[in-house]
Amino acid sequence: MGPVSAPPPPTSPAGRTGPGHTHWLRVAREAADDLATDTVAREQAGKPPFDEVSRLREAGLLTLLAPAGSQGGGADWPTAYAVVREVAAADGAIGQLLGCHYFLSWSARFFAVPALAARTEELSAAGGWCWGGGFARQEPPLTLARTSRGLVLGGRQSYTTGVLVADRLAVRAVREDTGEPLAVVVDPTRHGVRADADIDTFGQRLAAGGSVKFDGVPVTDDDVLGPLPADEDFPSPRAALASPAGHLVSVQLLLGLAEGVLAETREYGGTGRAPWHLPWSAGTPHDPEVLTAYGELTVLTRSASALADQAVEAVQGALALGEDLTYDAYAGVSALVAMAEAAASRAARESTTRALDIIGPRSASARLGLDRFWRDARTHTLYEPVSQRLREVGDYFLNGAHPPFVLPS
Template sequence: MTTRDQVLDAARDDVIDAARGEVLDAARGVANHLGLDALERDRANAEPFTEAELLRKAGLPAVLLPTSVGGAGLPWSVALDVVKEIARTDGSIAQLLAYHYVNAHNLVWVADDAGRQRWGVPTAEQQWLWGDSVNPVDPDLQLRPDPDVTGGWILSGTKNFSTGASVGDVTVVGGLTDDGRDLLVVVPRETPGFVKGGDWDNLGQRLSASGSVRFEDVRIAPDAVLGSASTSGAFGSLVTLAIQAAFGHFYLGVTRGALETAAEYTRSTSRPWLLSDVQNAVEDPYVLATYGRLVARLRAAEALGRSVGESLSQAHERGADLTWAERGEVAEEIAALKVVSSDLAVEATSTIYEVTGARASSNKYGFDRFWRNVRTHTLHDPVQYKAREVGNHFLTGAHPEFTLYT
């Protein structure tokens, strides 16, 4: 006999599935639009204001925010799929959106109810994008008490990398107080003293708005202090797992985009090798086998990605009841995704030249952007440490220790 709870759960699942379909359709539309001039925009290396507006108009920034502030309240698995879909055609904008999802979700993991309403309502209503300035390998920014405002702070210092800060409506900033507390604060884009360097000029991810920022005695109001992830328990620590899961899905999306783009070239343009004894490149057994191995590995990695999305969503639903042991199991699974997706992305985006041919190296095609993007981003943190975490868990049962990278 069906219970009332089972009926409610089934109805909720139906609603989520319908919303998931709508959101992924919107993401697919954005991805297809971005794919029309991805190479030209990559070469222009401009701040992605137009692309950010495209995300807003599609309603993608608010899909994770809770319904209590006007968001869609969808699970993390949906947001990760959105990141993967956008990455298929534009890795930079996928990174911008992925970082937004994680940074804005500090409203759930870290902030109290007042902070959640103060910043969550306008984020949902206006589809704000959130930038990131919490890079732990940079010198920590300093927060000192504001002598004129009780509970206020004055923020000073520089971050060398700050994804989305230049185009985001607000930026989450991590700073240290004199007594050693690590606080997350919110800084709107046009705040006096918030200086954007505009100096991101790297090999790949050229439109990710990841340049430096400087804070010149920026005043932080009391209601702009969210709290601290390090004191928010296992639930608050999901911030680092979410960003690593987003990275894995980003790599999966770029890999699929590279293979799809290469496949179209192989069908339409590649010539069969003179020793192949075939009339078309798509009949070459070595071309077929190369694509086959890469696609098979991608399908396996995507299956792991789906499992990661469900595991992260379930951990998030646990809320304050989430234990460190439960968190640790999710961390290990995400580490495994990071290993396989990183390795596959770097290999596949290079190997596509072997199945497209020498003419495909012409700059007019720009196939190198896929490799440049994953090669740049996979250096964010050493994947070997993720492999070590997986191996340690397999051999000893140990869980990855919570840090700002795990």
């Protein structure tokens, strides 16, 4: 097996003639600066992030990926990834919420026929929808049954990102008669949908997570985006890109958390707020141990970032190939994203833990809120364990095995 290589450079997708990467990165930084002014207070209050979603909507970030011709931002995935990372550095939970929104709002392009995908995306952009939900397998599954009244959705999804604030939910359901898994879009205001804020995690408190119950919810044919792969099936390479594209959102979230905590701890020590009095005393910014620790964390985070940049280029190139993408090329992209996620996971866990050690006991102050970075990173890595990513990379490297199609949690 040769080294993983990226597909050819992407071409500009039709209909995407928005302001460009530089504009949206500036908008994201402004939004992140706005969120940073009260992140600690909002995170500790833990209220559903209606105001935060409004801020993102007003900035145009919710419609970032939709074509400019359908009232969208006309941006591409590399731009969306950069935006998620920028926001996550200021507020990890809102970064997760936004990343989940981007993946789910794009999901019609992976699983629906082109006409339905375009119609869904146009409605989403026009309404400024915020998307929540998820396609990961769960037991028992949601069921989609055909009755005399038409299709109805039933069951309970135990954890759904964004459920408390979403304008649309994208979920995985199984046809009751055939067992075929399907991607389904649901308006949460429909009769029979009930969301509960019953997920009491110690991190990602502002990601609007909760459970959602569907009790005979009516579903139209246009609400069914298309089939998801069953256990024994593998989708086309084009549809299979949903897996690495989704996991690359996780990479950007983790890198944002790592970069965010390092920036805050550096600022805390550099503004005189830390009680550093004597030069070269333990814990000062001239302490060799402190310098070594920051050096190690910087190298770890920058290395993960470089790998993530390669993965972003590979995913964008694969998306540009469309139906010309081969299974072998898809496998290389998927393995590269798995490497990036493993590296980003380590960078986030190490940085969010050791940065607190550098500050010392003062980092336990609730007023500083530095613990939120650790809690957000640890909660995310529990839902997206890195051990599976490492096994996929090892199997690909040793045996040339194609990584499995696994949608992010």
